[in-house]
Amino acid sequence: xxxxxxxxxxxxxxxxxxxxxxxxxxxxxxxxxxxxxxxxxxxxxxxxxxxxxxxxxxxxxxxxxxxxxxxxxxxxxxxxxxxxxxxxxxxxxxxxxxxxxxxxxxxxxxxxxxxxxxxxxxxxxxxxxxxxxxxxxxxxxxxxxxxxxxxxxxxxxxxxxxxxxxxxxxxxxxxxxxxxxxxxxxxxxxxxxxxxxxxxxxxxxxxxxxxxxxxxxxxxxxxxxxxxxxxxxxxxxxxxxxxxxxxxxxxxxxxxxxxxxxxxxxxxxxxxxxxxxxxxxxxxxxxxxxxxxxxxxxxxxxxxxxxxxxxxxxxxxxxxxxxxxxxxxxxxxxxxxxxxxxxxxxxxxxxxxxxxxxxxxxxxxxxxxxxxxxxxxxxxxxxxxxxxxxxxxxxxxxxxxxxxxxxxxxxxxxxxxxxxxxxxxxxxxxxxxxxxxxxxxxxxxxxxxxxxxxxxxx
Numbered sequence: 471x472x473x474x475x476x477x478x479x480x481x482x483x484x485x486x487x488x489x490x491x492x493x494x495x496x497x498x499x500x501x502x503x504x505x506x507x508x509x510x511x512x513x514x515x516x517x518x519x520x521x522x523x524x525x526x527x528x529x530x531x532x533x534x535x536x537x538x539x540x541x542x543x544x545x546x547x548x549x550x551x552x553x554x555x556x557x558x559x560x561x562x563x564x565x566x567x568x569x570x571x572x573x574x575x576x577x578x579x580x581x582x583x584x585x586x587x588x589x590x591x592x593x594x595x596x597x598x599x600x601x602x603x604x605x606x607x608x609x610x611x612x613x614x615x616x617x618x619x620x621x622x623x624x625x626x627x628x629x630x631x632x633x634x635x636x637x638x639x640x641x642x643x644x645x646x647x648x649x650x651x652x653x654x655x656x657x658x659x660x661x662x663x664x665x666x667x668x669x670x671x672x673x674x675x676x677x678x679x680x681x682x683x684x685x686x687x688x689x690x691x692x693x694x695x696x697x698x699x700x701x702x703x704x705x706x707x708x709x710x711x712x713x714x715x716x717x718x719x720x721x722x723x724x725x726x727x728x729x730x731x732x733x734x735x736x737x738x739x740x741x742x743x744x745x746x747x748x749x750x751x752x753x754x755x756x757x758x759x760x761x762x763x764x765x766x767x768x769x770x771x772x773x774x775x776x777x778x779x780x781x782x783x784x785x786x787x788x789x790x791x792x793x794x795x796x797x798x799x800x801x802x803x804x805x806x807x808x809x810x811x812x813x814x815x816x817x818x819x820x821x822x823x824x825x826x827x828x829x830x831x832x833x834x835x836x837x838x839x840x841x842x843x844x845x846x847x848x849x850x851x852x853x854x855x856x857x858x859x860x861x862x863x864x865x866x867x868x869x870x871x872x873x874x875x876x877x878x879x880x881x882x883x884x885x886x887x888x889x890x891x892x893x894x895x896x897x898x899x900x901x902x903x904x905x906x907x908x909x910x911x912x913x914x915x916x917x918x919x920x921x922x923x924x925x926x927x928x
Contacts, residue, residue: 521900522630523817523863524767525620526774528760528802530824531645532781533596533856535849536878537830538791540566540857541584543878549832550877553788561868569795572803578868579806580820580861581927585872585881588826588888591851593782596825597645599853599888601652603918614652617907618643619892620773621655621662622917626901631770633733638766639664639775640671640759646825653775657909664775671740671758678738737769738762747808752800760801764808767818772899781824785835785845798822802859809862819863819898821891827856830878854880858891863898865927889921897923 535552537543542556542565556565559577566574566582573580588599598607602616620637629636643653643664655662667678736742740762751757756778763774778798783790802822809815828849834841835848855874861867872884896903896918906914 521898523819523898523900524630524772524774525623525819525821525863525895525899526760526763526767526776526805527620528776528778528798528820528822529645530781530798530822531597531777531779532783533593533824533826533828533851534781534794535783535787535791535828536584536852536855536857536874537828537849538567538787539570539795540582540859541855541874541878542567543830543874543876546830546877550830552832553791561870564868564870567795569791570799572799576803576806579810579815580802580859580867581865581869581871583858583860583871583886583891583924584855584874585884586823586856586858586886586888586891587881588853590853591826592853593646593825593851594648596851596853598652600823600825600891601645602656603888603892603920612646612648614648614654614656616915617656617658617662618650618653619895619918620653620664620775621658622905622907623896623899623901624772625655625658625662625907626905627772627899629770630767630772631733634737634766634770635665635734636771637662637664637773638667638763638771639777640667640762640766641669641755642666642777643775644777644779657915658907667738667762670755671762672753672755676740676758681735681738733769737765737771740765747804750800750807751804752797754797756797757801757804760805761808764805764814764818768812768814783828783848784833784837784850785848787828787832787848788846790848806861815862816864817862819865819895820859820861821895822859823891824856826851826853827878828852830855860891860894860924860927865894865898869926871924871926884926886924887921889918890924891921892918893921893923894927897928 537552538554543551544556554568557568557571557574558565559574561577564577564582588596588605590596590599590605592608594607594609594612595605598614599605601618602614603619604616606615607613624636639650639653643650643666645651645653650663653664654660669676740758743761748758748761751761756776759776763776766774780790780794805820809818829852832847833850835844835846836842837844855878872886873882874880875882893903903918905917907917908914
């Protein structure tokens with residue numbers, strides 16, 4: 471048994487030194503279902519109340535412009551301020567782009583973080599920072615080094631309701647072209663990668679693969695096969711216990727529950743929603759993905775991500791924003807309204823963010839070549855400042871946290887880092903941020919290594 475010394479923080483599957491000795495857990499490196507249940511119990515023992523909260527992350531892959539979304543700069547020179555004017559919201563002092571008129575009406579339900587930064591303009595490093603809380607990768611070394619914060623969360627708490635996958639990505643988990651990229655479980659094990667729905671939730675007769683039994687295979691026959699497989703797996707583990715077998719156990723458990731129960735199949739059936747509500751979210755992939763995310767968290771999934779790609783607007787920025795921003799506006803406003811009407815506002819945290827912001831000054835559309843040779847002007851990579859939307863989950867709405875300088879280049883007040891966002895997510899989910907997990911070398915890594923809960927939202 472491994473005995474820890476020093477500060478009584480959590481280790482492995484969420485056990486601090488005192489709890490480790492009290493409950494006498496051996497083999498905490500294993501990643502089986504039993505480990506998850508033990509971690510949940512240990513988490514309660516170290517002072518976090520049990521919650522039934524969930525998270526929906528709308529991931530704007532490629533990096534949206536802070537100036538043209540949630541941090542307009544009308545006083546800046548025109549080449550900085552951007553193309554669109556700001557508009558008032560229902561919250562005094564919280565102005566946003568005029569392309570977000572629907573969100574302006576529900577701004578009291580969310581807050582805006584305007585001073586987030588990690589200071590890297592590399593897509594891969596920026597995404598790694600925002601999704602895992604650490605840097606250390608780049609375009610030449612893309613492989614992730616740490617697990618996605620949602621993978622960590624779902625390892626600890628599992629699904630909120632049995633029969634539901636704890637972590638789902640719609641239509642897939644992807645960061646900067648990598649699947650699952652920095653949305654994966656990494657050293658936690660690939661059983662903490664997302665369950666990908668695939669397909670397009672806006673398509674006619676959308677369905678999710680692997681939720682139905684193959685022809686000629688009944689539930690009883692499947693149970694018999696599962697029992698037999700467990701027998702042989704048990705014999706193999708008798709000779710050698712391994713994380714790989716534990717991972718297979720977890721996959722098998724989830725798969726068995728998904729295909730033999732109705733709960734997940736019903737939750738994924740977006741056609742059960744009324745045409746009116748589907749129209750409100752937007753009859754496009756992003757809108758219907760967001761609606762599906764709401765169905766999943768309502769049914770008991772803990773963490774859902776939705777992939778909204780195509781934000782790398784080095785040129786033709788205006789056309790890109792005019793395509794994307796109205797869809798985001800419709801989906802986000804519909805989601806907050808829907809959650810409120812269903813009494814779920816305090817149970818579901820919504821986050822809208824990408825890997826970084828865009829350069830405060832518009833370029834000339836040349837991308838290193840003659841002006842306008844690539845298209846109309848655009849904005850380049852910028853890690854000095856980005857805006858993040860957070861709302862629901864019991865957090866305060868109608869807050870603007872932090873500010874950027876006159877040109878929107880860097881934080882001017884209350885600078886925030888990715889770890890501050892992650893601490894706040896863990897606060898909403900009721901998870902101890904000082905939990906440790908062992909990496910592939912056996913070295914313990916704390917879940918969140920910097921930052922604190924954003925106090926203005928509590």
